[in-house]
């Protein structure tokens with residue numbers, strides 16, 4: 404076993420033979436780039452001037468006062484280019500794809516944030532671009548689909564299986580198997596076959612590194628709690644990783660509790676006992692929600708970006724070793740937390756990030772004199788249709804009716 408490809412017993416690279424050379428080449432190019440100052444100079448130049456790094460750390464004075472316990476801060480990844488943390492990884496991998504000499508990018512996306520980020524960089528760098536997206540997600544995240552198409556990407560709605568992210572992932576692998584010579588699979592989260600979990604983590608670690616630096620500069624100490632939502636796990640591992648050795652800093656990942664604890668009604672892989680069973684899917688050994696036959700189980704979440712049966716291998720390892728804790732937030736709590744943030748701080752969060760908010764707001768009252776940093780992984784604009792429906796907004800309904808009638 405190549406220990407470098409694993410986090411404890413989780414990880415590895417389980418792919419068809421035809422993809423092996425691509426993973427080997429990617430590993431080599433990544434190892435070279437990691438040591439290359441020019442690579443990082445270009446990354447940081449674009450992260451600063453094309454995206455908006457460093458993103459601010461916002462103190463939520465009103466909410467902290469209302470909850471009467473911990474001081475709550477938000478790491479503002481919503482202010483990145485295209486409105487989510489996804490761009491950090493997309494930028495890094497697009498620079499790697501250039502070094503690999505690839506002409507085309509493919510990606511899969513749930514919420515569409517990773518898809519939009521990939522489409523922007525493809526437009527900027529001149530890559531051809533194809534995005535796979537479950538047909539259910541195409542319907543519920545239409546604003547992002549609209550922008551991907553306008554940016555010049557081809558969006559393929561995936562009609563197989565449950566028509567969600569897991570089916571889009573399967574379709575992306577199918578494409579890559581036939582196009583690997585010219586195509587880089589720009590994987591969007593800290594999972595998949597090695598070396599992707601490490602690559603995505605390292606590009607996303609800019610989030611935690613900035614939090615660390617800013618906290619030390621302002622308060623001369625580290626935060627007490629870091630809280631992030633966990634889909635595949637990239638925004639959470641990006642925040643956690645620079646703090647792994649600071650064992651006094653508590654790390655909490657929040658998964659999608661969905662509608663109920665029943666299989667198929669949530670996407671809780673680690674935030675329950677026992678964890679989701681171990682399996683090998685999507686190129687790695689990890690913990691996956693599975694049906695009675697050992698197939699990937701259907702999932703549900705109000706947020707497309709957390710609606711996935713698998714989670715990154717490093718999170719399984721952090722859960723197993725006890726370094727990080729994993730919990731769940733339910734759809735109703737998530738909506739309440741999002742409204743609480745909007746109405747008290749004037750910030751519109753993505754539904755994914757609102758899972759982290761829901762948990763932070765739950766624990767804050769009991770944590771007097773402590774500080775909590777929540778990763779606000781994305782902005783809520785993309786979720787306007789879901790918010791409007793869930794909040795039964797009559798004016799929005801009438802607006803849609805009028806738009807429809809004017810077509």
Ligand SMILES: Cc1ncc(COP(=O)(O)O)c(C=O)c1O
Nearest residue numbers: 516634635636637638708755781
């Ligand atoms: C805003 C936002 N946050 C979080 C996620 C979940 O992904 P990850 O766990 O890789 O951060 C997504 C996925 O689409 C997202 O769009």
